[in-house]
Amino acid sequence: EDQVTQSPEALRLQEGESSSLNCSYTVSGLRGLFWYRQDPGKGPEFLFTLYSAGEEKEKERLKATLTKKESFLHITAPKPEDSATYLCAVQAETSGSRLTFGEGTQLTVNP
Amino acid sequence: NAGVTQTPKFRVLKTGQSMTLLCAQDMNHEYMYWYRQDPGMGLRLIHYSVGEGTTAKGEVPDGYNVSRLKKQNFLLGLESAAPSQTSVYFCASSYRVVNSPLHFGNGTRLTVT
Numbered sequence: 001e002d003q004v005t006q007s008p009e010a011l012r013l014q015e016g017e018s019s020s021l022n023c024s025y026t027v028s029g030l031r032g033l034f035w036y037r038q039d040p041g042k043g044p045e046f047l048f049t050l051y052s053a054g055e056e057k058e059k060e061r062l063k064a065t066l067t068k069k070e071s072f073l074h075i076t077a078p079k080p081e082d083s084a085t086y087l088c089a090v091q092a093e094t095s096g097s098r099l100t101f102g103e104g105t106q107l108t109v110n111p
Numbered sequence: 112n113a114g115v116t117q118t119p120k121f122r123v124l125k126t127g128q129s130m131t132l133l134c135a136q137d138m139n140h141e142y143m144y145w146y147r148q149d150p151g152m153g154l155r156l157i158h159y160s161v162g163e164g165t166t167a168k169g170e171v172p173d174g175y176n177v178s179r180l181k182k183q184n185f186l187l188g189l190e191s192a193a194p195s196q197t198s199v200y201f202c203a204s205s206y207r208v209v210n211s212p213l214h215f216g217n218g219t220r221l222t223v224t
Contacts, residue, residue, distance in 0.1 A: 004153070032209075032210040034212060041217070041218075042217050042218070043115070043201050043203075043215030043217045043218055044154070044201075044215045045215070046213065049210060049212060087154070089154075096208065097142060097144070097159055097161070097205075097208040097209075098156055098169065098170065099154075099156070099213070101153040101154040101155075102153055103152070103153045104153070
């Protein structure tokens, strides 16, 4: 059974204080790992897809990395507008169209 | 270009009542999905469709039915609502089934009393 565990559950940062969110996964053959951002009352918004260990992708203050067991979302010099819940999901080779989501990390960036 | 639109945004039902959630996408995507999001559970797939006229069961299909009569629309029905179906429901669509990001609507918050 595919499993995704995100940590921490919640994270409070001061503006400019860099940190990382973790997504640990167990999957029988990874097709892709997805990161989404979800604002309160909204649907998840796609950020990145990572396909293989060693891959990295960046977007503004966010950088996602992937190993064979986990992915990190690094946030550099965050701003209050980065406050959101960040979701990680995996798609396995044997799962067809199904994504397995983690429970998310709720990030709050204080000014 | 609205993306994925869900209606209604909020709904309160009594146990045993029925309702249909509507999802429309204007991106010409073949694949559409219904998820539910519950605290401590993450997003879970209810049903999905790989094209007009097709539907398939996801992870938690019991108590729900779906229809995809038109490519742009995906309907989720609850025939006899139960309190356990209190949740936030998200519709999503994608261009491909493999390694294609999901585009989500903004959800329907359903409360069953």
